[in-house]
Amino acid sequence: MRQDKTRQLLVVVGLVAVIAGFVIGILIGALAIDNSEPENAAVAAALQDGDASISDKLINEIDGKNIKEFLRYFTSEPHLAGTRMDLVQAEYVRDKWLEQGLDYADVVPYKLLLSYPQGKENRVEYLNSGGDVEFESAREEAILDESQRRDDIVPPFNAYSGAGTEQGDLVFANYATVEDFNHLEREKGINLTDKIIIAKYGRIFRGDKAFFAMGVGAKGLILYSDPADVAPEGYPDKTYPDGIFLPGSGVQRGSLYKDMMDPLTPGYPATDYAYRIDESEANLPSIPVHPIGYDDARKFLSRMAGDEVKEGWKGQLNITYKYGPGFSNPQEKARLVITTQNTLATAYNVIGGITGAVEPDRYAMLGNHRDAWVFGALDPNSGTAIMMEVSRAYGKLVKGGWRPRRSVVFCSWGAEEYGIIGSNEYVEEFSKSLAARAVVYLNLDTSVTGDYRIRASSSPHLYKAVYEATKKVTDPNKNADGKSQSVYDNWYAKSSKTADDAPTVGDLGSGSDYAPFMQRIGVSSVDMTYYHQYAGFPMYHSVYETFHLMSTYYDPEFVVHATVGRVQVELLRSFADSLVLPMDCRDYAKRISAMFQSFKASNEGTLGAEDISLDVLENAIQNMTAGADYLQTTIDGLRDRKDPMAYRTVNDVLTGFERVFIDPLGLPDRPMVRHVIFAPSSKNMYASSGFPGLTDALFEIELVDPEEKVARWNQVRHEVARLTHVIESAAAYLDHFLMTLHRGKHGS
């Protein structure tokens, strides 16, 4: 027994010891592997999807009160590009970013050809029959509150206007679009040579108006904002300072430059060492152009001769709108006096960022311009104030020990108002790094112009991310049942729908800093605004874009700002921190397919008459669609494969997909605009043109002379082939294993 007991004891002790040793061994064995193979931390991080709680933390961090204070700072003084305050605010942004906890922040200067009025000389004069000045347009806007009582406010002007004095007969050209000039010349038979055009602001980019006016032979252009657009009848709002509508002395400033880059350094960054072409070689307007308020416009328009304009041309000035030419007394003339000068000046970008923990060489970017014509409370400071709060939220989490998977980059651009210049020069200077590494560019600009709903324009590649982010954020508007709802739901309720029953997202034209990212180097971009139900943005580029305007009428509690900030902070996170990027090539294929079907329906007959078939293009789109499905299958297959390289691979394909649409040879006559699917319309830079090369080649093709018609139809053939090539190239690109890099085997 004793032996037995001893044996039993031995067995028990042995077993316990074996088990204990076993357990300890397992633990140590497991831990030992963790400790002895340091790859596990890196590998685990590489395989880890973004922490969902981070999303909530970032969203909850955004505070409207902070945004309000940022807005107060940025609207405290005028900060026109190239002025002293441009640098002061740039340094503020840099210092603030460093204080917020970003890893780095720097001011990046460029030496640009900018344009400034000389004193307060610019004006439009009304000359009596003796040639004397009977009256002239106001040299500056009326002082309607104390904020305007200062001497550093740039008077109303159009940047890059030709300088000089031109006198002549006015012709009213409605909005000065191609159609408007066609109406004047073809239907009304009015000779526009050497006339001075007077036209409304709106509908298209003002620079296009200037170049169209030059095209018809006019020798000057006067622009004004009609009350129909900026203070329309029938709405409850009043004019500033009592409301958001534009008063009669308010004037929209703005640039006339169309090429979206420093005019003297096309294709290359405007550094100190840059080669600068002669100003005469730059594509600048040659005629004087000047903007006036509608109180002044009324005085000129009410005296005009000629037929009364047709219905769609009338504004709300309580006058009889007439075409001209000239005044009812033909001896009386209008005279434009412009002394604006172009000059080299330094403008400033600020770039700051957080280095990613796992893929520091992939950049999720968020940017906005900082320069404003005067105070810029809406344009661009609503966006800048939001960006500063977004960066603060990121900085706070980074200080707390978190770090996103990819790098985050914040960009405060200079000289956007002059022609999207600061961002363009940056993209030119760092195009190789950005084309290789930028995952997305999110643009802010004027982020709040009302409290109705969100509105987005983006590459189809980002639809999914935009929908997902807006679903995560609560909207200030309650739903029809008075219940709280998401930004997405409010948007959905008030928007037209896509074929997939989602709110419509617009295409990207130009008009803000996404243009160089999207159209020069193919970085997928999105632009978003929370906007007004009916008012548009009446105070746009006037001196009355003040903190008072925003904080009194638009968003007193800054809840709309905070909402946009929450959408942006989450949208940025979804690109910076997700294991698989929230992009979907199938959405791109669908959008292109829809555009194609619409194009085909409108043009197939005309093209067929010229023996031009769209079959190859349609086939290419089908191949690309198959490629997009194939990629998605690959991505779906990753869920069970813990393979860090495979994730990187599909993310590289997703990121690079937008690049496929960039043709280094550029669009016809626009070598620096390179996106063959979406580009600014050549007839209106603000708008997007789908298949821009094709659309331009077909524009009014029936009206051109026979020789040009032959060339134009050849251009159409060329554009169909080019689109087919680019879209086939996209199809091949989607199959990243090269099994089908050669033709004809997509998706196998």
Next chain:
Amino acid sequence: MRQDKTRQLLVVVGLVAVIAGFVIGILIGALAIDNSEPENAAVAAALQDGDASISDKLINEIDGKNIKEFLRYFTSEPHLAGTRMDLVQAEYVRDKWLEQGLDYADVVPYKLLLSYPQGKENRVEYLNSGGDVEFESAREEAILDESQRRDDIVPPFNAYSGAGTEQGDLVFANYATVEDFNHLEREKGINLTDKIIIAKYGRIFRGDKAFFAMGVGAKGLILYSDPADVAPEGYPDKTYPDGIFLPGSGVQRGSLYKDMMDPLTPGYPATDYAYRIDESEANLPSIPVHPIGYDDARKFLSRMAGDEVKEGWKGQLNITYKYGPGFSNPQEKARLVITTQNTLATAYNVIGGITGAVEPDRYAMLGNHRDAWVFGALDPNSGTAIMMEVSRAYGKLVKGGWRPRRSVVFCSWGAEEYGIIGSNEYVEEFSKSLAARAVVYLNLDTSVTGDYRIRASSSPHLYKAVYEATKKVTDPNKNADGKSQSVYDNWYAKSSKTADDAPTVGDLGSGSDYAPFMQRIGVSSVDMTYYHQYAGFPMYHSVYETFHLMSTYYDPEFVVHATVGRVQVELLRSFADSLVLPMDCRDYAKRISAMFQSFKASNEGTLGAEDISLDVLENAIQNMTAGADYLQTTIDGLRDRKDPMAYRTVNDVLTGFERVFIDPLGLPDRPMVRHVIFAPSSKNMYASSGFPGLTDALFEIELVDPEEKVARWNQVRHEVARLTHVIESAAAYLDHFLMTLHRGKHGS
């Protein structure tokens, strides 16, 4: 005692059990982690460097006997681009690759503007004073062995020659270089307008000769190979079929086209759906050009009038070389009769590959053209035969279960002889996939022209890999002590040395299929030949480039071929299978720095007189050098970090580095040549020009007229700024964490 013994026993048993349990536990714990986390296989593969034994297996697999049989096949029939045999051999390559075990292989056709003589009409006639033909050049080369007795041999011609009949006075222009024409016009005062130029082949690309002749106003060009170059006195070799020297009836065929792409589809692939410009818009020679043998050339040259040529111009025809113009009897004339026609024809690439195990979206590429003017035993079949053996070795290992880390792609190009067309169209069609994913392009072409030593031209980015691969392979030549040595050692012993005491590697000009990879999209490339001590390549493009020539005189045992094959199989493996790519940006920085110092020494004075400083450019090169050092520090730091994403990151930086030198706007007047550091010389397409934009702008700048001189100096300023920008951009690119994407902080 008993108790004690029991206790001792318990302790011992317990300890043993604990230890046993512990050990088992550790093992199970460790194994459990291996089994329960499926990422480990993928992760381990991602972190695994290439297996060194694979290198030996691949090298040992290469067998000269196989290469000989491949060469026998490819030289069995003429296989000019666009002919029936072009397709037959393409399909052979495809089928062979599939049989060898590649994952895929496909024939990829393009519809190209090619050029063919019509029958045997092309000739140069000697007209007597009565205008009758006294004699004419041979319509075809002499039959010197039975292989030439067939009717599908294209007679000597220059592709894309202008068609027509031109009669006039001959002027002898030596090698028809810029300097040669300058000598004739400026020093000899000979008016070249409407003359027919007769010139030697050699020194520069024949297409440049044709365009220079057009530039001086000549109306025709006759080319011949002088015995001094192809059958020089004083060497032991005999002419074919008794040796490697060119017999008197042998003629070099060849293209005159300079733009390296399908002439009708510039910038876009020559697919069926492509838009084709009118032939009149293509950049083709407008004058008739024809090549003749030296037996014929002697007849024309010996009858010429004028002064005897200066010393450097004389050949070895045993005549008195005279400048002309005309014959000693001025009534006698030369007449060129050319009926060559340009026509659309289909040529074929073949693409085959092996999909990588870890990074299938990264491609290591090896290629060679397949088309030949006739049999092409050296050009290009020595390379193709080697490539087929290299692919066989890879296929065999893949069949055995191995798979490289990255994908391997083999390319058999069509229509290279016409102007590097097949590879260019492929690069155009798939530029987006290739620019995103191609790691390297290794080019073969004429791989064996002798048994003296290896000679390489490459991007500086590949020096390291070339040195490493050549060190691993045994050379057929023994060293001075009669001992076996490596390819590198034999090369080192017979070559000039770099500043780092390594054998000199040349820069890449054009003349083979690396051009579109290197100069259009920035894929680092290398070109390699095992060459002859003194003979050059006398039979180049003649009918006598036969299997007999190679197997009798050049490489009877195919040991040289096997040596080149071993170097290529290892070089390819080093890119396909290494954990860190064998590229070194420091070598690039050094090469650019050396080129810059040499440029500065030659030009600083001239530039300084025009107030052009090179300081900004020098500073940029220093920044890039610092960036290269920084990247290397990052790479060195990886050895202790088992982080798969970090390896991918540095490999992406290494791969993308060559892309940084690609300017999408292209070089001045050469929009499709985009590499700003190395490009074909605009005065000799075969040669490389360093800083080509700058070099061209400065070319003979003192000789141009005053107005052009101003424009040229502005161009020089522009080029200095552009180079500075591109090199600064390279510096920024090297710091992949964006900490210094903005200016001024490289390497921090």
